[in-house]
Amino acid sequence: MSHPKARPTRRVWLPAFFFGAFALVICARLVQLQVIEHDTYAARAKAELSGSQTIYARRGAILDRNGAVLATSVETWDIYVSSRSWRDPSTAATASAELARLLKADPAALRAEVATSELVDVPIRKKVDYETGLEIVNKGLPGIIALPNTGRVNPEGDVAASVLGFIGTDNTGLAGIEAAYNEVLQGQPGKAIYERDTSGEPIPYGHYVATEPRPGEDIVLTIDRYLQQMAEERLAAAIKDHRAVGGSIIMMDPATGEILALATSPGLVFSTLDLNDPQVLELLRNRAVTDLYEPGSVMKIVTAAAAIDAGAVTPDTTYYDSGIALIYDVPIKNWDDNVYGEQTMTGVLQNSINTGAIFMMQALEAKDPGGFQRYLDAFGFGKPTGIDLQGEATGIIRRTTDPDYSPVDLATQAFGQSISVTPVQMLTAVAAAINGGNVMRPHLVKAYIGQDGSRREVGPEVVGRAVSAETSATVRGMLNKVVDSDLNIHPGNPKFYTAGGKSGTANVPVPNGYDDTQIASFVGFAPLDQPEILVLVKIDENQDGLTGTAAAGPIFASLADDALRYMNIRPDKGAYVSQR
Amino acid sequence: MVAVYSSSFVIALAKFGDPYYFVIRQAIWGAMGVILLVALARTDYRRLRPLAVPIMVLTIGALLAVLVVGVEGGGARRWLGVGELTVQPAEFAKLAVIIYLAAWLASKGESVRSLEHGLMPFVIIIGAVSVLIMLQPNLGTTVIILAITVTMFWVAGASFLQMLALGVTGLGSLAVLATMAGYRADRLSAFFSAETDPLGNGFQTLQSLIAIGNGGIHGLGLGASRAKFFYIPESHTDGVFAIIGEEMGLLATIPLLLLYMILMFRGFQVARRARDDFGQLIATGITTWITAQALLNIGGITRVIPLTGVPLPFLSYGSNALAAVLLAMGVLISISRYGNDRGGYMDSHPVEKRRVVKKREPRS
Numbered sequence: 001m002s003h004p005k006a007r008p009t010r011r012v013w014l015p016a017f018f019f020g021a022f023a024l025v026i027c028a029r030l031v032q033l034q035v036i037e038h039d040t041y042a043a044r045a046k047a048e049l050s051g052s053q054t055i056y057a058r059r060g061a062i063l064d065r066n067g068a069v070l071a072t073s074v075e076t077w078d079i080y081v082s083s084r085s086w087r088d089p090s091t092a093a094t095a096s097a098e099l100a101r102l103l104k105a106d107p108a109a110l111r112a113e114v115a116t117s118e119l120v121d122v123p124i125r126k127k128v129d130y131e132t133g134l135e136i137v138n139k140g141l142p143g144i145i146a147l148p149n150t151g152r153v154n155p156e157g158d159v160a161a162s163v164l165g166f167i168g169t170d171n172t173g174l175a176g177i178e179a180a181y182n183e184v185l186q187g188q189p190g191k192a193i194y195e196r197d198t199s200g201e202p203i204p205y206g207h208y209v210a211t212e213p214r215p216g217e218d219i220v221l222t223i224d225r226y227l228q229q230m231a232e233e234r235l236a237a238a239i240k241d242h243r244a245v246g247g248s249i250i251m252m253d254p255a256t257g258e259i260l261a262l263a264t265s266p267g268l269v270f271s272t273l274d275l276n277d278p279q280v281l282e283l284l285r286n287r288a289v290t291d292l293y294e295p296g297s298v299m300k301i302v303t304a305a306a307a308i309d310a311g312a313v314t315p316d317t318t319y320y321d322s323g324i325a326l327i328y329d330v331p332i333k334n335w336d337d338n339v340y341g342e343q344t345m346t347g348v349l350q351n352s353i354n355t356g357a358i359f360m361m362q363a364l365e366a367k368d369p370g371g372f373q374r375y376l377d378a379f380g381f382g383k384p385t386g387i388d389l390q391g392e393a394t395g396i397i398r399r400t401t402d403p404d405y406s407p408v409d410l411a412t413q414a415f416g417q418s419i420s421v422t423p424v425q426m427l428t429a430v431a432a433a434i435n436g437g438n439v440m441r442p443h444l445v446k447a448y449i450g451q452d453g454s455r456r457e458v459g460p461e462v463v464g465r466a467v468s469a470e471t472s473a474t475v476r477g478m479l480n481k482v483v484d485s486d487l488n489i490h491p492g493n494p495k496f497y498t499a500g501g502k503s504g505t506a507n508v509p510v511p512n513g514y515d516d517t518q519i520a521s522f523v524g525f526a527p528l529d530q531p532e533i534l535v536l537v538k539i540d541e542n543q544d545g546l547t548g549t550a551a552a553g554p555i556f557a558s559l560a561d562d563a564l565r566y567m568n569i570r571p572d573k574g575a576y577v578s579q580r
Numbered sequence: 581m582v583a584v585y586s587s588s589f590v591i592a593l594a595k596f597g598d599p600y601y602f603v604i605r606q607a608i609w610g611a612m613g614v615i616l617l618v619a620l621a622r623t624d625y626r627r628l629r630p631l632a633v634p635i636m637v638l639t640i641g642a643l644l645a646v647l648v649v650g651v652e653g654g655g656a657r658r659w660l661g662v663g664e665l666t667v668q669p670a671e672f673a674k675l676a677v678i679i680y681l682a683a684w685l686a687s688k689g690e691s692v693r694s695l696e697h698g699l700m701p702f703v704i705i706i707g708a709v710s711v712l713i714m715l716q717p718n719l720g721t722t723v724i725i726l727a728i729t730v731t732m733f734w735v736a737g738a739s740f741l742q743m744l745a746l747g748v749t750g751l752g753s754l755a756v757l758a759t760m761a762g763y764r765a766d767r768l769s770a771f772f773s774a775e776t777d778p779l780g781n782g783f784q785t786l787q788s789l790i791a792i793g794n795g796g797i798h799g800l801g802l803g804a805s806r807a808k809f810f811y812i813p814e815s816h817t818d819g820v821f822a823i824i825g826e827e828m829g830l831l832a833t834i835p836l837l838l839l840y841m842i843l844m845f846r847g848f849q850v851a852r853r854a855r856d857d858f859g860q861l862i863a864t865g866i867t868t869w870i871t872a873q874a875l876l877n878i879g880g881i882t883r884v885i886p887l888t889g890v891p892l893p894f895l896s897y898g899s900n901a902l903a904a905v906l907l908a909m910g911v912l913i914s915i916s917r918y919g920n921d922r923g924g925y926m927d928s929h930p931v932e933k934r935r936v937v938k939k940r941e942p943r944s
Contacts (some may be wrong), residue, residue, distance in 0.1 A: 010852075011734055011737075012735055012864055013848065014734065014851055014852050015731045015735075015848075015868060016845065019841075019844055019872070020841060020844075022875050022879065023840070023841050023875060025884055026837060026879055026884055027834060027837060028791070029882045029884050030825070030830060030834060031832050031834075033790060033792050033825075034793060034795055034796050034797060034829060034833065035787065035830060037793055037796075038793055038797070041789065041792070041793020041794050042794050042796065043906065044790050044794075045790045045791070045793070045794035114663045145855070198748060225682050268807060389833075410780065504705055548775070
């Protein structure tokens, strides 16, 4: 049988040619990848391979003005599980059992969480306390990654919670001072850089480079934790006693604008904070700076100061109250429908006569047209005070140029309607009226303390001038006559200290008029000549119907007595003085 | 010489499988493969000719079996297995197709140029095998089998027109297949726009490029691959070229490519010098197989063409693939030995006379 001979064929070289050409293309591609673009790919590899973990800097502490710690950070651990490592069922079973025991969790739930996550490193629990975390680390369980973190603690409990605010899981402040001063407190986070595999574990021979975190600065507040606690307790008691829905007590050093105490309700309370509650946002804002109200008769302080400063009236200027003032045929009556007859300007404040406030405003306008609202601007109404909390409202003044302006607005503004203010704004304006005329920037931070111990003071900041020093002294005298007259015993008169003050009882404006609900407030200062404290007590919607004088006045009086004695201010009247 | 290449590559491979699990397994299969290689190299390849039909039947049977009782892995049924021992029929199917086709084409002689005796039966045979493998699904192997058979058909003397017709239909059906299956479409989109989805579809493509590019000219050093720490999926199988590129750089990748080219050159030389059509066609088929698979793999890894998921011959971990490749090398060496036989041993010792002939393909 003959054997087939192979055809002499050159045909094999055609596929060889194609393959060779393709190989050349690949060669060119390799040169491109490995020589020409090597640097690019090397950089990308470095970036891909470099795991970086943020090392949170120690967050600065928040101290009260005397150095008491209100918020500070402690070491904690963030626990992650590498989902890749737990893909092996036996590994997952043993590791999850042990981890669940230490974290007091359900092992099956942990495994499910890791299995269903799309992340390589699944965050299991953040801010595990230091001892537990250390135990987990020392166990060396497979697939478990523990990273240091810090947790925030508030040694004084709920005191000043609404001022301090809190931080989120990423160590960023979410409310209060923690948010407003986040940059200062947080410092500069460091970075651990290492080469890692895709399970996030460092590759044995990868390089470790770490930039050291720079710790944040400590912040010293102007808040005095004792005064703060006092304010909070008395506010809570007042809300309960007067069946109110909320309120504020703010204590300020009128000369510097330092806030000594700032209590608001509703507000943030650490012990009952539930971030999953949909209503929680209602608690996070500090209503003393974010919420507006019509101040009512407290505004007469400003009206009087303006009229006196402009030389339109003196405390002894008299006018005749007929119980009603006609503004372009619109009758405006007194709050108590009384007819007071002939009154001095001091009497207008003592009796809180609306027609008297209108008289002052008209006298001022007669002398200086447009002057009243210019004074309102000078006192800082209608613009932010610059207080160092987030979300400050500007307040609203209905201006003569506004489309819906009526001359009635100017008249009602004289006694605190048609103008809305924040509690802090009102307090700042009154401070200017009694401190010699300076509009101060209210502030909560007194100093920064760097990590080297250096202390930088935040000095008082004069934003502008409202009235002259003489006017201011005159106004102090008039306000003293309000609480310390011979006529009657005023509930807002402290026992041991000379003082001045003015109440306000304002209805809550609603569309088309005013509601039956009211805001009862009182602003007072003491001692008379060198005021150390200026206090606003504001009670929202008290159901017992008491006026500002009756409801808020006594709170000011007792607060002034207690606070000033705590502050070692020598009593200047009453039993103490006579005993000496 | 080819044996030296292959065995040295097997040793080199040991460096790339990192847990010993792979190394030991690969070494065992490698050793078995080498023994078979030597045995086959010393065997007259013409003995395979009568076995062509049984081998083909066995292969088709195995391919069918895979579809029915196969083990699933990575979204495809590719393995037949009993415990530790798994067989991937598709790997051996390539060799079977080559042998069968060589026997068939050789028996055709000049008649391959005719439509009814050449192109039509040819298309039916390779079509059947391709469809079976596509059903697993395994696009890479299908592409390689198509490349092998088309090349063999060409070498067997197909006309230019036939080749053109094959080329057009082949490319057309490939295009349809490539866009049909979800994961294949993903790979296509990874090829064209890996950057848009660096953690999903584009992950393997991008990571391979980064590994190779990071290697530079000299590489990071043997064993110093960063990418093998899970960055490149299947780094010890399909992605081994990327690891080589990362660890040893351009100084290894270009020579490696060159080695495949030398292998191809030698293979086609063997084919040209083969003493009979059967040997010539087998040599052509085996050479085309190894070369096409190597280029498909490297081209995919370097993003010259889309990824198809075929192992790199000799280097990738994969017991079946290695064994199949080594077997093929044995056959190739055998053809080479007898092809170089100038003493007329082959002619004086036809297979039929040395053995009891059971059955032969009827010649037309």
